[in-house]
Amino acid sequence: MGRVTTRVRRTRWDVEADARLERPDTVAVEEPLEIRVGEEPLTTTMRTPGDDFDLALGHLLTEGQLHSATEVARLMHCTDIGEDGLPTYNVVEVTLAAGASLHTPPRARTEAMTSACGVCGSASVDDVRTRGRFAVADDPLVLDPAVVAGLPDALRARQPVFERTGGVHAAALATAAGELLVVREDVGRHNAVDKVVGAASREHELPFSATVLVVSARASFEIVQKAAMAGIPAVVAVGAPTSLAVDLATQAGITLVAFTRTPRFSVYSRPDRLSS
Missing domain, CATH: 3.40.140.10 (Cytidine Deaminase, domain 2)
Known part of the structure; x- marks a missing residue:
């Protein structure tokens, strides 16, 4: 699993004191996660690594593409390799249970999802007004x-x-x-x-x-x-x-x-x- 935080170099300025301090800082990791159903790419979102299977499953449920976790037979990280030769764990492949299929097609988008907004880039507001199943x-x-x-x-x-x-x-x-x-x-x-x-x-x-x-x-x-x-x-x-x-x-x-x-x-x- 990828790192949730990492250490970076930081220079902190104090304008009033006309001073600066060099020190490392801890920041949250942001990396892409591609969600695939079978071998078909569904969406890519920028996320903090960790709980990737929950993220993939929750995305499918809140988009109305699945109705229950029981419709999923298996969730696994694909063995994609980064430039350093190590696994990135940035692709989750969802295998549906026998007889299961996506209830709705992927939402039309003009760009990949970012960590800032779940609906930015959608073709229209109407496209995201998915009819909920629950009263x-x-x-x-x-x-x-x-x-x-x-x-x-x-x-x-x-x-x-x-x-x-x-x-x-x-x-x-x-x-x-x-x-x-x-x-x-x-x-x-x-x-x-x-x-x-x-x-x-x-x-x-x-x-x-x-x-x-x-x-x-x-x-x-x-x-x-x-x-x-x-x-x-x-x-x-x-x-x-x-x-x-x-x-x-x-x-x-x-x-x-x-x-x-x-x-x-x-x-x-x-x-x-x-x-x-």
Whole structure:
């Protein structure tokens, strides 16, 4: 498996003191991951190495291309070799179970995915408005405001790569009581979510009813889209929401919470799930 962090040279300047300091620094690794189904390339995304199988599986589920982890027979790293002659582990090959096939074709893109955005380069907004299979609007989830306010702090306590680098996002799947079931980190916020969904799908079938998706970043369209595709009825974000995220959350019936920092947060859709 590739490295999650690496050491680089850094020169730190102090303008007021007219001084500079040479020292090594720890940064998050960013490398491409190509996901193949059979021998056919499906997509390439920039990610932090680690939990690659969760990422590949979660991507297929949140894109609606698979409906269950049971549709996958095997996940393996291809033996691609880097310039240094060592394996890169930057290609995951997905072998589908007997009788299984992709439910939808790959989303049309004009460029490869980056770690910054899961839907950038899509041919149109309509192309990413995948119809979800789950009625998340009917989910009976009830949330305690005190629990919601504390979720980012609980997530922050389980971000070891961020602690070392300050350069990765995190996502978690939490219960209504605030227990974090799965936590994953990645340079890409959408990758972190895919890793969480992929990991959780190994233990539980979709939909992930009565759960909360917690993200360390802003609440963007692709984050809400992935929640809807996984049947998650609530999203809690540390950062701001986007207009399209609010629109989608409202249409899908997802409780969208943003600007979440103890003891305050803002709710942009379905506030009725918050207990008074």
